[in-house]
Amino acid sequence: MTDFVVGIIGAGVVGLACAARLASAGRSVVLLERNSRPGQETSTRNSGVIHAGLYYPIGSLKATLCVEGRKLLYRRCREQNLGFRQTGKLLVATEPEEEAKVQAIYERGLANGAGELRPLERAEVARLEPRVSAISGVWSPESGIVDVHDLMYSYQKEAGDHGAILVFQTAVEGVERTAHGFELGTRSAGGERATIACRVVVNAAGLYADRMAEKAGLDIDALRYRYHWCKGDYFSLDSRLRGLVQHLVYPAPVHAGLGIHITFDLGGKMTLGPDTEYVSELSYVVDPDKRARFASAARRYLPELKDEQLSADYAGIRPKLQGPKDEFRDFVVEDAAPHGLPGLINLIGIESPGVTASEAIGERVRGLCAAYF
Numbered sequence: 001m002t003d004f005v006v007g008i009i010g011a012g013v014v015g016l017a018c019a020a021r022l023a024s025a026g027r028s029v030v031l032l033e034r035n036s037r038p039g040q041e042t043s044t045r046n047s048g049v050i051h052a053g054l055y056y057p058i059g060s061l062k063a064t065l066c067v068e069g070r071k072l073l074y075r076r077c078r079e080q081n082l083g084f085r086q087t088g089k090l091l092v093a094t095e096p097e098e099e100a101k102v103q104a105i106y107e108r109g110l111a112n113g114a115g116e117l118r119p120l121e122r123a124e125v126a127r128l129e130p131r132v133s134a135i136s137g138v139w140s141p142e143s144g145i146v147d148v149h150d151l152m153y154s155y156q157k158e159a160g161d162h163g164a165i166l167v168f169q170t171a172v173e174g175v176e177r178t179a180h181g182f183e184l185g186t187r188s189a190g191g192e193r194a195t196i197a198c199r200v201v202v203n204a205a206g207l208y209a210d211r212m213a214e215k216a217g218l219d220i221d222a223l224r225y226r227y228h229w230c231k232g233d234y235f236s237l238d239s240r241l242r243g244l245v246q247h248l249v250y251p252a253p254v255h256a257g258l259g260i261h262i263t264f265d266l267g268g269k270m271t272l273g274p275d276t277e278y279v280s281e282l283s284y285v286v287d288p289d290k291r292a293r294f295a296s297a298a299r300r301y302l303p304e305l306k307d308e309q310l311s312a313d314y315a316g317i318r319p320k321l322q323g324p325k326d327e328f329r330d331f332v333v334e335d336a337a338p339h340g341l342p343g344l345i346n347l348i349g350i351e352s353p354g355v356t357a358s359e360a361i362g363e364r365v366r367g368l369c370a371a372y373f
């Protein structure tokens with residue numbers, strides 16, 4: 001009746017994790033990606049941080065899937081020898097007004113299951129990070145960094161080893177409900193059109209997941225699924241500053257993001273960012289004129305930093321459900337059955353901590369799909 005049991009739209013880290021889980025569970029899976037390789041969009045334009053689960057409201061999907069996903073992610077990294085480091089992280093308060101915010105995050109993190117967390121006095125922050133200036137902080141040993149390319153490849157390999165078909169350079173242009181599930185209308189880079197029939201569709205289209213849900217027939221305004229893209233720019237630090245910090249260091253968070261933090265990759269390259277800027281166009285160009293603003297934000301906890309030690313680097317765009325004036329919005333991981341489209345599994349608003357949560361999202365999606373097998 002159908003060509004495949006499951007059709008997945010999008011080969012970012014989340015679509016690939018879903019493909020790995022579903023194919024390992026014995027389902028016939030086709031994954032369609034319009035780019036020529038996996039992870040060309042948000043999945044390779046982020047901080048690569050394994051989040052412990054500190055920030056998100058207790059009981060939210062972001063909290064639950066972050067904590068579950070972090071455990072699965074470390075296990076996968078260890079078992080498959082993926083690039084990662086459990087670096088630990090300091091969340092710091094630089095002014096008395098920030099201490100209540102940091103304390104609230106500490107308490108929320110404990111309730112969320114973010115693992116061991118320890119409040120730090122000024123002297124303990126200085127002992128852990130001699131070049132950081134802060135009046136207090138929180139130590140999160142469960143935080144770390146991962147090579148997201150390695151992670152995506154491990155999901156891709158697992159999916160392929162279990163028979164999933166991954167098709168690149170093929171965009172999904174239409175999603176039609178049929179008597180047996182869905183028909184995906186596709187168009188290849190060469191302009192060739194095809195139709196693929198699936199019992200279930202997983203919409204993992206990242207920055208376009210809202211529009212994909214709309215194409216399938218959902219009223220995304222009524223459901224409050226329309227995105228507010230929010231860009232995050234990064235600046236890299238002069239290579240002579242390698243080793244400036246030994247752990248990830250985050251300031252108290254801001255409205256739509258975690259604040260301009262300092263992270264490093266597995267090669268030791270130090271990076272500041274991301275900031276938050278709501279945008280209407282997709283552009284990954286980093287404005288070099290933001291340099292002074294980035295340096296000044298980071299100098300609050302890294303006082304020795306000089307503007308000229310920063311260079312514009314890369315940017316990522318968050319698929320946010322939360323507009324500039326809105327309160328917290330959670331991940332949407334749901335079967336659209338209550339909206340009249342049973343078997344359309346929507347993954348909408350999968351911003352941070354989507355990398356950390358990827359395998360847990362895949363497991364959740366496998367569970368949702370099971371109703372149709």
Ligand SMILES: Cc1cc2nc3c(=O)[nH]c(=O)nc-3n(C[C@H](O)[C@H](O)[C@H](O)COP(=O)(O)OP(=O)(O)OC[C@H]3O[C@@H](n4cnc5c(N)ncnc54)[C@H](O)[C@@H]3O)c2cc1C
Nearest residue numbers: 010012013014034043046047049172206232353354355356
């Ligand atoms: C600035 C920034 C920093 C972040 N930092 C972190 C972090 O440190 N830790 C963390 O855990 N998370 C972080 N995140 C979040 C994380 O990067 C995302 O949650 C994750 O990458 C989302 O993956 P995805 O597969 O849903 O989306 P994407 O990676 O965007 O993949 C979606 C895919 O769908 C494809 N697609 C779209 N439309 C179609 C179509 N019509 N047909 C076929 N294919 C289509 C796209 O080409 C793309 O490849 C950050 C995000 C940003 C923006």
